[in-house]
Amino acid sequence: NAGVTQTPKFRVLKTGQSMTLLCAQDMNHEYMYWYRQDPGMGLRLIHYSVGEGTTAKGEVPDGYNVSRLKKQNFLLGLESAAPSQTSVYFCASSYRDIQETQYFGPGTRLLVL
Amino acid sequence: TQLLEQSPQFLSIQEGENLTVYCNSSSVFSSLQWYRQEPGEGPVLLVTVVTGGEVKKLKRLTFQFGDARKDSSLHITAAQPGDTGLYLCAGARSYKYIFGTGTRLKVLA
Numbered sequence: 001n002a003g004v005t006q007t008p009k010f011r012v013l014k015t016g017q018s019m020t021l022l023c024a025q026d027m028n029h030e031y032m033y034w035y036r037q038d039p040g041m042g043l044r045l046i047h048y049s050v051g052e053g054t055t056a057k058g059e060v061p062d063g064y065n066v067s068r069l070k071k072q073n074f075l076l077g078l079e080s081a082a083p084s085q086t087s088v089y090f091c092a093s094s095y096r097d098i099q100e101t102q103y104f105g106p107g108t109r110l111l112v113l
Numbered sequence: 114t115q116l117l118e119q120s121p122q123f124l125s126i127q128e129g130e131n132l133t134v135y136c137n138s139s140s141v142f143s144s145l146q147w148y149r150q151e152p153g154e155g156p157v158l159l160v161t162v163v164t165g166g167e168v169k170k171l172k173r174l175t176f177q178f179g180d181a182r183k184d185s186s187l188h189i190t191a192a193q194p195g196d197t198g199l200y201l202c203a204g205a206r207s208y209k210y211i212f213g214t215g216t217r218l219k220v221l222a
Contacts, residue, residue: 004155040215041214042117042119042201042213042215043201043203043212045210048209050208056208090155092155099143099161099163099205101158102156104155107154
């Protein structure tokens with residue numbers, strides 16, 4: 001079991017460029033989440049999904065889009081990157097019950113110049 | 114809007130000392146989780162508390178959920194350098210987790 005994997009690990013973008021972050025899990029989890037982590041802010045929820053084909057907005061969804069076409073994958077897209085989106089992005093997944101453990105990926109470090 | 118405030122933000126102590134980290138909110142959560150995060154890695158779950166007033170122990174770590182399910186505490190007895198890391202609380206509400214601001218702990222040998 002690989003658990004939760006994230007691609008890429010690190011990326012540098014110029015303002016206005018687009019990119020997609022890929023999250024994959026092999027634990028057959030229903031719920032998947034995208035967070036961003038900034039210094040002094042803890043983790044903030046961007047978007048989440050409670051099942052294949054479903055997505056919902058979190059605390060800070062502006063500037064991001066997501067898709068969950070397959071149960072095991074959750075994609076986070078930045079259509080036009082801004083310096084304010086410089087952050088570390090974490091993907092997580094869990095079983096159907098909200099009280100279950102969230103398993104986190106290793107993170108993607110994104111720098112927008 | 115940050116609904117979960119953690120205190121203190123930073124804590125540097127000597128090996129063997131005791132410490133308590135607090136996680137406070139004005140909102141009620143259905144459950145609350147504590148995570149520890151090492152540099153360059155994702156958070157790892159330590160414990161989930163569900164019932165108001167619940168106390169759980171994990172070796173030298175004691176977790177408590179407030180009676181009203183709005184706050185929680187993490188107490189570490191006889192801290193060791195291996196306890197160094199970022200401690201995060203997270204409240205669960207309606208399919209989502211709200212994370213606290215984090216407490217960065219450094220235990221000096």
